[in-house]
Amino acid sequence: MIIEDDELRDLYKTSSSEHLQKLEAELMQLEKNPQDTAALEEFLREAHTLKGDSRMLGLNDIEMLVHQLEDCLTQVKQGARAIDSQLCDRLYQGLDAIDKLATEAVTGKAANVNTFEVLAALIEAESYAANSDELVSSEPDFGGDSNTKDALFDDSNLFADDEELFNEADCGLESSDDSPILELSSVEKTSLVSTSTAEPTIAAVADRELQIDSIRVEPRKLDILMTQASELAVAKLRVSRQTFEIEKIFTLWEEWEQNARRDRQKLARIEKSLTREQLLPIQHLFQKTQERFEYFGNLIESLKLRADEDVASLSIIAEQLEAGIQNLRLLPLSTVFNIFNRMVRDLAKQQQKQIDFIVEGADTKADKQILEAIKDPLLHLIRNAIDHGIETPQERERKGKAPTATLRLQGKRTGNSIVIEVSDDGRGLDLDSIKKTALRKGIHTEAELAAMSEERVRSLIFASGFSTRTKVSELSGRGVGLDVVRANIEKLKGAIEVNSTRDRGCQFRISLNNSLATTSVIIVEVAQTAYAIPIEYVRTMRMVSRQDIFTIEGSQAVSFEGQPISIFWLADILQLSTVEEIPTTGISSDDFACVIVQVGSNYLALVVDLVVERLDIVLKPQSKLVRNIRGILGATILDNGNVCMVLSPPGLIEGLKNTSVAPKRIEQKSKKQLLLVEDSIIIRTQMKRLLQGANYEVAIAVDGAEGFQKLQQGNFDAVVSDVEMPNMNGFELTTRIRQLEAYNELPIILVTTLASAEDKRRGAEAGANAYLTKGDFDQKLLLETLQRLA
Structure with missing residues (x-):
């Protein structure tokens, strides 16, 4: 058979x-x-x-x-x-x-x-x-009678009944005292x-035919091979950079050749004015130069062609080799999924619950390292679903549900990712209970919870030590929350998210990169040094202006998706240098490159000097020198040969919780922006010096019309304006500003020689927040007014 x-x-x-x-x-x-x-x-x-x-x-x-x-x-x-x-x-x-x-x-x-x-x-x-x-x-007793012997040793019946006879007496391997002895x-x-x-x-x-159809290889050896194969990707980048350098040399040669052609044309124009003795050495020089140019050009073109072929060949070999070794490490998800069937059955019986456990996509293949590490997170999620999520048959019937609950474990491949979902049709998450727990444990304030979206509230269950249970359960909980699940998944460079509908069920979705040998990163530059941030933590990248930064509860923040998130200069976190030591990057002093990272429900905005590129790198393990430094995941070698540290956003966020990073850069950089509208050059110069001395950034407009135009082109924290000006006076400017909804709350301070009550009334009706007269002008009063309003 x-x-x-x-x-x-x-x-x-x-x-x-x-x-x-x-x-x-x-x-x-x-x-x-x-x-x-x-x-x-x-x-x-x-x-x-x-x-x-x-x-x-x-x-x-x-x-x-x-x-x-x-x-x-x-x-x-x-x-x-x-x-x-x-x-x-x-x-x-x-x-x-x-x-x-x-x-x-x-x-x-x-x-x-x-x-x-x-x-x-x-x-x-x-x-x-x-x-x-x-x-x-x-x-042995073959289970037959005295005629068994004859039937057994008759040549014609030698194999006819042996299967039946052996099966009747446990394969004929045991004998009893009562059975006949043959x-x-x-x-x-x-x-x-x-x-x-x-x-x-x-x-x-x-x-015996010797045919070796399979070879057992230690996983560690495969890991080493995978790392070495992934190094070819880095080598390919280096070779590609070399072809780029060859391109530059080829372009330079073309420029030289054009220059030589122009020189020959010049010689042709003046050769009639030269004697034969003067002309021959020059012609000989041009001929030798032309020969050398042609030889040099052919050599560069041949080198460029071979380099392009090498890059293409290396790219194909590297991809095939990496894919081949990766396939050797792949095993079906059933390797892990199948161990949960008995557990679900036993736990359901223990809790007197009826559960239909459905496994789908078990034939989906994943890296063995993923299978080894994903078992414990899945175990925790399934136990939680049985203990917390799924109701008893009586409770389900009261809710109009079938007495038997459905617990589904599903695996599938999406692009280069492995997606594993654990879902049930039980109670779902109780958002009110989650908020109360977060408030009781001091994770968030009432104001913060009130401003959170449902998605953010659901993600709180992954906070450290979070549990809505007041009593420790033997089945789940035991003082260990879903933060352990999230931490283990993040170690695999993955992410977990939860979706839930009250009384309809809950779904946990785990997304994992199936390639663990290489890591996709964003290369950023800080203080002329390259750093890498794993792409799985990067939510978005954008430019942040100085006006986007505000202070909340003593911390600098920016708004992201309607929520305030902390913002820090990465140079400050890494303690690289002071503000004065960091060179400019060509970006406007009012705009900053910002990378917003997400770790679970925590967000952090990191200001960098420059976002360079996205790369797939081979992550080197931490060296002993940086192993205990929080926020460093490892290192890699870039295609230019430089060592680049790979940052760990979870470590950075955890470090910020435990240490105080003074936001000096933000305090010095985030000056208030003022628009000064004044037609008198003398008063304008004096007021500009006064305001700049008070740490304000000042933009100048010579009349109301120019002031209104500049206001729409920039972001300002306040407007300081004269009243009597050509083209558009201060009252008209104020009225025009208030007509725009975006500037309803913009502070406007009028500073003028018009001191009558009627003038002050006109200023108030136009929408000015303050009216200061130049006759009794007090510098301190202007600064105090600005501080109070802006």
Whole structure:
């Protein structure tokens, strides 16, 4: 027979071959040293395992032969008989027969093995244990009557009923006192044993086909190969950069060649004015130069062509090699998924709940490292679903649900990612309970919770130590929350999100990058040094202006998706240098490159000097020098040969919680922006100096019309304006500003020589926030007013 299941057939093919090799090796050791008890025990262990595998797959012939091998060696272990060459010959014959039967089971190729004959030889070898003077003193009970003997040894019926007879008496390996004992004459014994039985098994070994279809490789070696293959991607980038340099040289050569052509044209124009003696050396020089240019050009063009071919070839080889090794590491998700069926059944029974556990996509393949690390997070999510989410049958019926709940574990591939979902149709998340718990544990304030979206509230369950349970459950909880699940998934460079509808169920979605050897990162530049941020933590990148930064509860923040998030200069966090030491990057002093990272429900805006590019890198493990530095994940080598540190956003956020990073850059950079509208150059200059001395950034407009135009082009915190001006006066300017909804709250301070009550009334009606007169002008009053309003 052949094993029908493809996966089981492949597994048995490998395992049976290994077991048989070990059995033969241990038997050879026993033949040399019959007193080697370790070899004897190892033989019995291997035989027991092979027997169990064969029984499970329904390979009865192999099972009973292996069982008889066990019986023979058990007699030796019990001291009933000694190991001799005759016993070893019979055991080798049994191993050869088992090997052929195993080959038939995995290939379907007929084994041509007389199973009964081999079994009889093994039984005869065993029978010496009871009586060394008789060849056979006892025989197994084959479950038949006195006529069994005749039927059994009739040549025409030799194999007709052997399967039935062996099955009736547990494969014919046990005898009872009540069963008839079958006596064999010496003639009969001889007929049962083939001529090869008494001879060495050289022929059997010579005829055995050696075909190595699979090789076992240590996972560590595959990991090393994968890392080395991934290094080719970096090498490819370096070669690509070299082709770019060759392109630059080729462009330079073209410029030189054009210059030489122009020089030849100039020579042609003046050669008539030169004597032959003057002209010949110049012509000779131009000819030599032309030859060298052509040789140099051909050399560069050939080099460029070969470099392009090498880059293309290296790219194909690197991708194929990496994909090939990656495929070697892939295993089906069923490797992990199948272990949960029994657990769900037992836990459901323990909690008196009815659960239909559905597994989908178990044939989806993932990296073995993912399978090893994902088991515990999935275990925690499934236990939580059974304990927290799924109701009892009585509770479900009261809600109009079916008494049997559905718990679904699904795996699928999306692009280069593996997505695993754990969902149930139970209670769902109680958002009010989550908010109360977050408030009780001091995770957030009431104001922060009130401003949160439902998505942000749901994500709070991943906060450290978060649990809505007031009592510790034996099944789930035990003081360990879902933050452990999130942390383990983040170690795999993955992400987890939760969706829930009250009384309709909850779904946890885990997204994992199936390639763990390479990491996609964003390369940023800070203080002329490159740093890498893993792309899985990057929510978005954008420019942030000075006016976008505000202060909340003593911390600098920006608004993101309607929520305030903390903002820090990455240089400050890494303690790279002071503001004065950091060079400019060509970006406007009012605009900053900002990378917004997300770790669970936590967000952080990081200001960098420059966002360079996105790369796939090979992550090097942390060196001993930086292993204990929070916020450093590892390092990589860029295509220019420079070492680049890879940052860990979880470590950065955790470090900010435990340390105080003074936002000096923000305090110095985020000056208030004022628009000063004044037609008098003297007053304008004096007021500009005053305001700049008070740490304001000042933009100038010479009249109301220009002031209104500049106001719409920039972001200002306040407007300081004169009243009497050409084109548009201060009252008109104020009225125009208030007509725009975006500037309803913009502070406007009028500073003028008009001091009458009527003028002040007009200023108030126009929408000015303050009216200061130049007659009794007080610098301190202007600054205090600005501080109060802006």
